Amino acid sequence: MKVRPYSEVDVFSSEPYRGNALAVVHDANGLSVEEMQRFANWTNLSETTFLLSPTTPEADYRVRIFTAMEELPFAGHPTLGSAKAWLDAGGSPRPGGTVIQECAAGLIRIRVEEGQLAFEVPPLTRYEPLDERLVQRIGEILGIPRENILDASWLVNGPRWIGIRLSSAQEVLSLQPDPAKAGDLEIGVVGPYGSTEETQFEVRAFIGGDPVWEDPVTGSLNAGLARWLTDTGLAVPPYTASQGTVLGRQGRVHISLSEGKIWVGGQVTGCVEGTVRL
Known part of the structure; x- marks a missing residue:
């Protein structure tokens, strides 16, 4: 040694x-x-x-x-x-x-x-919509009806993230997912805050099969989400995402755009x- x-x-x-x-x-x-x-x-x-x-x-x-x-x-x-x-x-x-x-x-x-x-x-090395059967499975993991999932996409950039979009930050914060059902999936969930809030989105990251089931604040996931939300016109950098709230953290991830490149x-x-x- x-x-x-x-x-x-x-x-x-x-x-x-x-x-x-x-x-x-x-x-x-x-x-x-x-x-x-x-x-x-x-x-x-x-x-x-x-x-x-x-x-x-x-x-x-x-x-x-x-x-x-x-x-x-x-x-x-x-x-x-x-x-x-x-x-x-x-x-x-x-x-x-x-x-x-x-x-x-x-x-x-x-x-x-x-x-x-x-x-x-x-x-992103994989960036495409999810198969419908997988979306339904993720709804079961997250404990929400399928119709609550507004959109879903692979966002692989090293970690094998799946992005899930919900209607609001409060819906993201209220999730009570079941790790026993997650297998080896890596699921990132995002929902928007109102226009008067300090941050624009709430993010949570769930990693199946890992001792650290919910990651406090996740740069790679926010990087994939930034690409996805920007491409779909749902976010315009600069914006700030909060993460870790339910874990007692105060994670703040700042997304910016410079010369056509997204920065986290x-x-x-x-x-x-x-x-x-x-």
Whole structure:
């Protein structure tokens, strides 16, 4: 074992410990996949990341992202959290205030500005309507009638998200889904607030088969939802989505549009610094 720098950060909240926690192992070169997965399972957080030397000069660092159960090619809150941890450990943005992250999904551009970090939304690798039988099954999982689901789409960008649109934020908040029925589905639900509310949408993320059944605040899901809602004319960036409300969190995900590209951003706070023997 080797003593390695270690940190934990809170992503998507202006108030520490009200967003989504991320564990970050620095200087992770030499660790095997089995060692990374074992440690990610042990932290029991929604994700744990490992910072390594990049394999291309185009990137500032390379990251591997693990849930308690599997490795992901990309995820949103680990992207922003890893960038924050890398910066806090002495990394410097490139000219223009950008950081380039290398991950299994490719190179991800991260913008550093005005106390926030934001990542450029990667392309969806599956983006199509759901089969009707699957929509009916999801209604059963969520405990709502089929007619309450206004629209449904695959929104795969690493995680295998299915987007479900309901008529209101209150309907999203009232959901009492059954994890025993979810299998391995990853379901993201969104509904709009009224025009006078602080945030424009409420989002919830349910991950079948994962020890962390409901994710507090989810960057990859909000990235897919932003693409979908924008393409269907139901949202016009900039807008803000809230997530984690039913879990006692205050997640705020800021969606913006720049030069035709969608960006997902939020505040990230360093909470824990130390070392880990790994």
